[in-house]
Amino acid sequence: MGALSHLKILDLSRVLAGPWAAQLLADLGAEVIKVERPEVGDDTRTWGPPFLHDRDGEPTRDAAYFLCTNRNKRSVTIDITTAEGQALVRELAGQADVLIENYKLGGLAQYGLDHASLHALYPRLVYCSITGFGHTGPYAPRAGYDFLVQGMGGLMSVTGRADGEEGAGPLKVGVAVTDILTGLYAANAIQAALAHRDRTGEGQHIDLALLDVAVACMANQAMNQLYGATPKRLGNGHPNVVPYQDFPTADGDVIIAVGNDGQFGRLCGVLGHPEWAGDARFSTNKSRQANRVELVRLLRTETLQRSTADWVSAMEAADVPCGPINTLAQVFEDPQVQARGMRVQVEHASAGSIPLVANPIKFSATPVDYRHAPPTLGQDTDAVLRDTLGLDAARIAALRANKVI
Incomplete structure (x- = not known):
């Protein structure tokens, strides 16, 4: 039994931040x-290619993006724009411990599914709203996306090549990191x-x-x-620690991450220049x-002399933190990644055995359990309405005929 197997979560969220939070809770047993x-489902079902292929090798309607954040969930299709659909969601909320949603400000109020409406019915319900800018402040009505927030929250101002370098300018992180971090905060x-x-x-x-999460x-x-001290873009350099960046090698690049003066001294020994550790220009962080500029120039001259693998082996032997760029x-x-599973x-349901990225949490007593693959659209509608709400087959058939489900 998972650590949170006593909990029931109603997930009305889409795309990434909300689904990420719900998936984490599901991985923990909820x-x-x-x-x-x-007929449409979560927006990310269509965010491909690549798409999942079925057992016959044909592409399905589900993108890899959807698969990354929806395992261990059951999919129910309900049209919440209909009165009957709203009633079904209210009934499901009444049996849930938590509701997660990421509609725009006020988007669920018109359906009677906002916090105020559901709190009046179910005062024990924990209701989590995720938006771009929150429920207060001048930007509250705006739609918010990760890319916008990476820019507005300052992340892009410190990400990218330094001014004056070739290719200088702000860059976003290669994954929707503010969405993911918001999902972790939400959980x-x-x-x-x-x-x-x-x-x-x-x-x-x-x-x-x-x-808020981006700023935090x-x-x-x-x-x-x-x-x-206003931070500047430093490429792969660190604003507070030197040397802590990538360096060119004979066949690629190596990351050197020196965190203290002792490590720097050992690095100098590996590079064949132990005298640098005692040089007043470099002896302390x-x-x-x-x-920084002079030291990095000297280090780059030396790292070009050997391959990435050679440097990693030599530095690891000297307890200098380093690694390749994979x-x-x-x-x-x-x-190591394989050993950690x-x-x-x-x-x-339609593709047979498929690969997923594992949850990184390792419990000693309540391990993460991969109970369900990401569901096909509406895969569990009948079962949930029957087993959770007690609806009979005739009632479910009527709802489907009326396009409520």
């Missing part, structure tokens, strides 16, 4: 019912709200904004700004920051 639009907030409810009997509303996750860079193909071939196989 029962998650995902409500999708009939944490939900469990805190449930702990409060278990003590008091009171549910509550969680208001999570992508922009600027971490040391945000604090650098608050303490008077503060001095290395002040002389493609994703190389990631899944990496013996970061690729799993699950059985899909």
Whole structure:
């Protein structure tokens, strides 16, 4: 039994942040019912190629993007624009511990599925809303997307090549990181709200904004700004630690991540220049920051002399943190990644055994269980309405005839 197997989650969210939170809770054992639009479903089902292929090798209607964030869920299709559909969702909410949604501000109020409406019916319900900009403030009515928020939250101002370098300019991160981080914050907030409810009997509303999360996750860079040092783009360099970046090798690149003066001294030994560790320009991190350009120039001259594999082997032997820059193909071939089981196989309704990226949490007593592959659209509609709401076959057939489900 999963650690959260006592919980029921109603997932009205789409795309990434909300589904990521719901998937994490599902991985931890919660029962998650995902409500999708009939015939259309979650937007990410169409965000391909690549698309999942069925057992005959033919492409299905489900994109790989959808598969990344919807395992361990049951899919129910309900048209919430209809009165009957709204009633079904209210009934499902009445049996849930948590509802997750990411509609625009006020988007569910017209259907009587907003927090105020459901709280009046089910005061124990934890209701988590995820939006681009939150439920307050001048931007609250706006739609928010990860790319916009990476720019508005400051992340792109510190990501990309430094001014004056070839290719300089702001860049977004290669995955929708603010969506993912918001999903992680949401899962944490939900469990805190449930702990409060278990003590008091009171549910509550969680208001999570992508922009808030983006600002919060600027971490040391945000604090650098608050303490008077405006961060700049440094490419792969670190704003506070030197050397902490990529360096060219004879056949590619190597990342060197020196975190203290002792590691720097060992790095100098590996490079054949132990005298650099005693050089006043480089002996402390503060001095290395002040002389970053000269130090990086010297290091690059040496790293070009050997292959990436040779440097990694030599630096690892000297306890200098380092590593290659892997493609994703190389990631899944990496013996450490394989040893940690970061690729799993699950059985899909139409495609047979399919690969997924594993949950990284390793429990000693309540391990993550891959109970269900990401569902096909509406795969569980009849079963959920029958088993959870007690509807008989005739009632389900009538709902389908009326295009409610």
